[in-house]
Structures are given as structure tokens and as C-alpha cells.
Amino acid sequence: MKRLKQILLQHNVIILLTILILFFSITIGKYFLTGINLHNLSRQISFDIPLALALTFVMIAGGLDLSVGSVLSMGAALTMGLQSNGTVFAVLVAMAFGVAIGFINGMLVTKGRVVPFIATLGTMTFVRGVMLTYTKQRPIAGTSEAFTFWGAGSIGFIPVPIIIVLIVCLILHILLKYTKIGRNMYAVGGNADAAFLAGINIFRTKLFAFMVAGGLSALSGILLASNLNSSTVHLGLQSNLWAIAAAIIGGASMTGGKGNVLGAILGVVTLSILTNGMNLIGVRSYYQIGIRAIVLISVVSIDAISAMNIRKQQLMQAYGLRQ
Amino acid sequence: MEVLTPKSTIKTTNNIPEIEFERQGNVAKVIRFLKGNPALFILAFMIFVGATLSPVFLTVNNILNVLWIVSVLGIVAMGQTILLITGNFDMSVSYIVGLAGITTVLTQLQGAGLFVSIALGLAAGATVGLLNGILIVLTKANAFLITLGTSILVYSLNLILTQSKTWYSTIDSFLILGRGKLFGLLHYSVLIFLTLGILLQFILKKTIVGRHLFAIGSNPRAAYLSGAPSNKIKLLTYVFCGVTAALAGLVMTSRTGSTVANAGEGIDFESLIACVIGGTSLFGGKGGTVRTIVGVLILGVLSNLLVLLNVPYEAQQIAKGSIFIAVVLIDGQIHKR
Numbered sequence: 001m002k003r004l005k006q007i008l009l010q011h012n013v014i015i016l017l018t019i020l021i022l023f024f025s026i027t028i029g030k031y032f033l034t035g036i037n038l039h040n041l042s043r044q045i046s047f048d049i050p051l052a053l054a055l056t057f058v059m060i061a062g063g064l065d066l067s068v069g070s071v072l073s074m075g076a077a078l079t080m081g082l083q084s085n086g087t088v089f090a091v092l093v094a095m096a097f098g099v100a101i102g103f104i105n106g107m108l109v110t111k112g113r114v115v116p117f118i119a120t121l122g123t124m125t126f127v128r129g130v131m132l133t134y135t136k137q138r139p140i141a142g143t144s145e146a147f148t149f150w151g152a153g154s155i156g157f158i159p160v161p162i163i164i165v166l167i168v169c170l171i172l173h174i175l176l177k178y179t180k181i182g183r184n185m186y187a188v189g190g191n192a193d194a195a196f197l198a199g200i201n202i203f204r205t206k207l208f209a210f211m212v213a214g215g216l217s218a219l220s221g222i223l224l225a226s227n228l229n230s231s232t233v234h235l236g237l238q239s240n241l242w243a244i245a246a247a248i249i250g251g252a253s254m255t256g257g258k259g260n261v262l263g264a265i266l267g268v269v270t271l272s273i274l275t276n277g278m279n280l281i282g283v284r285s286y287y288q289i290g291i292r293a294i295v296l297i298s299v300v301s302i303d304a305i306s307a308m309n310i311r312k313q314q315l316m317q318a319y320g321l322r323q
Numbered sequence: 324m325e326v327l328t329p330k331s332t333i334k335t336t337n338n339i340p341e342i343e344f345e346r347q348g349n350v351a352k353v354i355r356f357l358k359g360n361p362a363l364f365i366l367a368f369m370i371f372v373g374a375t376l377s378p379v380f381l382t383v384n385n386i387l388n389v390l391w392i393v394s395v396l397g398i399v400a401m402g403q404t405i406l407l408i409t410g411n412f413d414m415s416v417s418y419i420v421g422l423a424g425i426t427t428v429l430t431q432l433q434g435a436g437l438f439v440s441i442a443l444g445l446a447a448g449a450t451v452g453l454l455n456g457i458l459i460v461l462t463k464a465n466a467f468l469i470t471l472g473t474s475i476l477v478y479s480l481n482l483i484l485t486q487s488k489t490w491y492s493t494i495d496s497f498l499i500l501g502r503g504k505l506f507g508l509l510h511y512s513v514l515i516f517l518t519l520g521i522l523l524q525f526i527l528k529k530t531i532v533g534r535h536l537f538a539i540g541s542n543p544r545a546a547y548l549s550g551a552p553s554n555k556i557k558l559l560t561y562v563f564c565g566v567t568a569a570l571a572g573l574v575m576t577s578r579t580g581s582t583v584a585n586a587g588e589g590i591d592f593e594s595l596i597a598c599v600i601g602g603t604s605l606f607g608g609k610g611g612t613v614r615t616i617v618g619v620l621i622l623g624v625l626s627n628l629l630v631l632l633n634v635p636y637e638a639q640q641i642a643k644g645s646i647f648i649a650v651v652l653i654d655g656q657i658h659k660r
Contacts (some may be wrong), residue, residue: 113655128640128644288473293474296468
């Protein structure tokens with residue numbers, strides 16, 4: 001019971017999630033709570049979770065990655081475009097591409113001393129250009145029917161991609177909680193100076209976070225490509241901002257050193273249910289874009305305000321003015 | 324302004340060192356100026372490359388054409404420069420460009436006159452700028468993310484207003500702004516761009532407000548303690564940036580006589596590149612609008628060259644991304660803290 005209370009306190013998002021689920025269940029329950037809708041919803045969630053995890057990882061280490069959407073689309077394009085050379089090869093190349101872009105991001109941020117969002121804004125445009133050149137702005141259709149199992153298939157009632165993604169989540173959770181590099185990431189993001197003085201290799205830690213993020217974005221692209229059995233140039237447009245919002249809702253912070261895997265999953269579930277509910281109610285797509293923007297702005301603002309309050313409290317404590 | 328540097332010989336009388344100052348010659352001044360503005364070399368180099376690669380590059384028509392094309396980006400970059408000097412960004416300029424044109428054209432269709440519609444277009448830009456400013460001053464959140472958020476918000480507004488259709492301006496005299504030429508030679512939009520650049524440079528260098536801007540950008544804490552009205556100035560710079568973006572939107576709309584929801588897409592990124600190439604730092608506290616004019620011209624000449632050499636659109640994207648990365652890397656090395 002105590003543990004449950006602790007989890008609830010740590011994840012304010014659960015309250016938000018409950019409110020959303022209750023609201024949609026009451027208003028449009030007969031569409032929302034059907035098996036087929038929940039099935040589709042969980043499939044959709046499995047494509048978004050890797051991106052939110054990518055952002056969570058980078059934000060824990062005190063960074064930000066805007067290039068995830070572009071890497072996603074390039075990952076999808078490579079998976080489909082190289083399929084004639086073998087599915088495994090195509091998937092491996094796509095993953096390698098994602099990790100390589102993560103490496104470039106990490107190098108720019110650490111060795112290049114560029115602010116993370118500026119550096120990744122550059123790679124975002126660059127990768128998008130590479131993707132448009134590679135695909136010649138045309139959709140690429142897949143040739144292997146068997147490959148669609150990984151994105152569009154189901155085992156019983158459960159979609160395959162959500163199983164894959166949950167396994168990945170478990171691995172990343174263990175990585176974050178129980179390994180040295182995972183804990184180093186929290187230390188570097190929380191207080192880089194203290195981490196440096198404690199002998200943590202900041203360069204390697206940040207580079208690792210960015211590379212994991214690149215790989216995760218590519219994974220999302222691979223799963224999406226498998227689901228659609230094609231790749232289009234529209235994949236991943238603006239999904240970077242949506243992923244940032246999901247990560248912050250899940251407890252990550254722009255100030256760094258905060259966030260976890262469970263939070264990222266809950267953040268994605270919350271935003272996906274919001275989108276799903278809006279679609280079921282019949283909110284027009286133009287308005288949905290606006291609502292998404294308002295969600296992003298509020299999330300970023302609340303994060304900044306709470307960071308400001310924490311700083312204020314720390315100062316008060318430091319001066320012995322504890323309230 | 325004359326620059327004074329100390330002479331090597333120092334006479335001392337009564338134990339007080341007296342330093343004699345020597346006026347620097349004009350040549351030394353020019354050299355110093357060139358050292359501080361590597362962007363000029365890049366521009367000269369690119370013009371040289373252009374002239375050797377393409378025979379039409381150095382014709383008067385082509386040069387005027389380049390100036391005309393970059394003027395929209397240039398006007399946006401002016402507001403962006405002011406923001407960058409204070410250490411802030413505005414990524415919402417791209418869709419403000421669209422919003423201003425849409426507001427103007429739609430109010431014209433509702434029967435508003437020329438000046439009323441233009442004023443409303445500018446007011447729309449100012450409103451978004453005000454929203455940005457209020458959000459950033461109140462929450463102290465990352466300006467980049469907040470303005471990306473408002474950018475999408477404005478985009479959705481653009482979509483709702485236009486219903487994804489193209490709308491045409493009904494007032495013919497509105498088209499003068501983008502198409503008209505002074506003495507049949509220089510476009511008015513180019514004139515607006517250059518005048519704005521020089522005027523703002525004067526304000527930046529010679530007025531109290533200008534110095535406050537630099538102070539806030541280079542050391543916000545010190546600026547606050549020395550009594551610079553930081554929040555008020557931040558708010559005003561965002562409003563100003565919104566207005567310049569709206570002005571650019573009006574120029575763009577009057578050029579084609581029509582408007583669409585995603586007009587101006589990508590101009591946020593380009594304006595950042597233009598500012599940083601020109602020598603305005605992303606870390607704040609350094610830069611100027613005349614430098615940005617050079618940066619904008621570099622970008623204009625580059626894309627003109629790419630078009631003249633038949634480079635496809637996708638490859639241009641790669642070029643822009645790589646140049647941006649290169650430029651911010653150099654910026655990071657120069658302005659290390």
C-alpha cells in the first residue's frame with residue numbers, strides 16, 4: 001500500500017490518465033471501450049513509446065533531441081528500400097543509421113559544445129534532406145509479406161509490436177536502474193559539475209544517451225514501416241515535439257536528471273488516449289493540431305515553473321528560510 | 324569613432340603612469356574590421372565562385388533578383404537578430420509569416436480597406452509575439468520549445484482560417500508592396516529590408532535600449548542588477564520579432580497576390596542560419612543587424628547558385644543542414660564560455 005502511494009505520488013500522470021479514461025469512457029464509451037479500439041490503440045502506442053523513451057534518455061542526461069522524427073522516417077525508408085538485400089540486413093542498416101546519427105548528435109553536443117536543441121535541429125534538417133534524396137520524395141513499398149508480422153501481426157489478441165516494445169522497455173529499465181552507465185546518466189543530467197568531480201566520464205555518458213536515442217528512433221521507424229509495409233515522406237513529421245511532450249508528462253524535465261521508463265510509457269499512453277478520444281469524438285484535424293500545440297506549451301511551461309519553484313525552495317533552504 | 328591604443332613607451336612622472344594614446348591609421352582600422360567580419364570573405368568568395376561557374380550570375384538582373392528573393396527572409400532575420408542578441412529565439416516566425424498574409428487577404432475579402440487590412444496583418448504578428456513574450460517571461464521556460472509550440476498553434480490557426488485553400492488578394496494596390504520598384508529598378512521590399520537593417524544597427528549601437536539588449540544577452544543577472552528592465556525588454560523584442568515576421572508575410576503575400584496556410588515554412592531555420600553566419604552568436608550578447616544583412620546575402624547567393632547549377636531541392640536541404648551544423652560548431656568554438 002505504501003509502495004502504491006509512492007508510485008502515485010511520483011507519477012502525477014496517473015491521475016491525469018484516469019481522468020482522461022473516465023471522461024472518454026463516459027462520453028463515448030461505446031466506441032472507446034471496444035476491443036478493436038483498444039487493440040488499435042495499443043498498436044499505435046507501441047510506435048510512439050520508442051520515441052518518448054529516446055527523449056527520456058536524452059533528457060535524463062541533460063540534453064534534448066529534435067532529430068528523432070527525421071531518424072524515424074529515414075529508418076523506415078532504409079528498411080523498405082534495402083529489403084531486396086534481405087530483411088535482416090535492411091533492419092540492421094536502419095538501426096546502424098539511427099545509432100550513427102545519435103553518435104553525431106552526441107559529438108556535436110559534447111566535443112562541439114553546441115547547445116543540444118540547436119545541434120539536433122541541424123541534424124534534423126540534414127537527415128530529412130538525406131531522406132528526401134534517398135526516397136526521391138516517393139513512397140517505397142515493401143516486398144516481403146512476412147516482414148509485416150512484426151508491425152501488423154498479432155499473437156492472440158495482443159499486437160506483436162507492443163510485445164517487442166515492452167521487452168525493449170524492460171531492458172532499458174534495467175539499464176537505467178541497475179547499471180553504472182544508467183546511474184551515471186542521472187548524475188550527469190542532474191549536476192554535471194558534481195558528476196565531473198565524482199569522476200564520471202561526462203563525454204561518454206552523454207554520447208551513450210544520444211546513441212540509444214538514435215537507435216530507439218530507428219526502431220520506431222522499422223516497426224512503422226513493417227506495419228504499413230511502406231514508407232512515406234510524411235512519417236515522423238512533428239513527432240519529435242509530441243515525443244518531448246510525452247517524455248515531460250512522464251516525469252522527465254528540461255533541467256535534466258529526471259525521468260524513468262514507466263513514466264515515458266504512461267506519458268505516451270496519456271497522449272495517445274487524448275488523440276484517440278479526439279478522433280472518436282470527431283474533432284477536426286486542424287483543431288487537433290492546435291490542441292496538440294496547447295498541450296505541448298502547457299507541459300513545457302508547467303515543467304519550467306516547477307523547476308523554478310524547486311530552485312526557489314533550495315535557495316530558501318540554503319539561507320535557512322525553510323517554510 | 325577613433326580607436327585609441329596605448330603606445331609602448333610609458334613615461335612616469337610623480338609615480339603616476341601616463342599612457343600616451345596613438346591614433347590608429349585608417350588601414351589598421353580596415354584590417355581590424357575585416358578580421359571581425361569573416362562573413363564578408365565568405366560572401367566575396369561565393370560571389371567569385373558564382374561568377375566563374377555561371378555566366379549569368381553577375382548580371383544586374385540576377386543581382387537585383389537575388390536581393391528581391393532574399394528580402395522576405397531578410398526582414399524576418401532582422402527581428403530574429405534582435406532576439407538572438409538578447410539570448411532568445413523565435414521559431415514561430417515561419418507561420419507568423421503565413422498568418423499575417425492570411426489575415427490581410429481574408430480581411431480584404433471581408434471588405435476592409437488597404438491600410439486597415441495591413442494594420443490587422445501586422446497586429447496578428449504582434450499578438451503572437453506578445454503571446455510568446457508573456458509565456459517566456461512568466462514561465463522562464465526554454466524559449467525554443469515554447470516558440471515551437473506557438474508555431475504549431477499558429478499553423479493550426481492558419482489551417483482553420485484558410486480551410487487549406489488558396490486565397491487571392493482583391494486590392495490591386497496591395498501588390499505594390501511586393502512587386503513595385505523604386506525608379507523601376509530597386510524593389511520596395513529590398514528597400515524595406517536594407518533600411519530596417521541600418522536603422523536597427525543604429526538603435527543597437529547608439530541608444531540605451533540597444534545597449535540594454537546587449538547587456539541582457541551577455542549577462543542577464545548583471546543586466547537585472549544594474550536596473551535594465553529585462554522583462555519589459557524581452558516582451559518588446561518578441562512583439563517586435565512578431566511584427567517584422569508579419570511585415571515579411573505581407574511582402575510575401577503581395578508578391579504572389581495569394582496566400583496559403585503553410586506560407587513561410589522553413590523560414591525560422593533559415594533566419595537562424597542567416598543570423599549566425601553573419602556573426603550574431605546563439606549565446607547572446609553579440610551581433611548586429613548589418614552583419615545579418617551579409618548573412619542573408621550569403622544564403623541568397625548560395626541558393627541562387629544552387630538553382631543556377633540545377634541542384635535538386637532535396638540536396639539543397641542537405642546543404643542547408645550541413646551548413647547550419649558547421650556554422651553553429653564554429654559559433655560554439657568562438658563563443659565558448
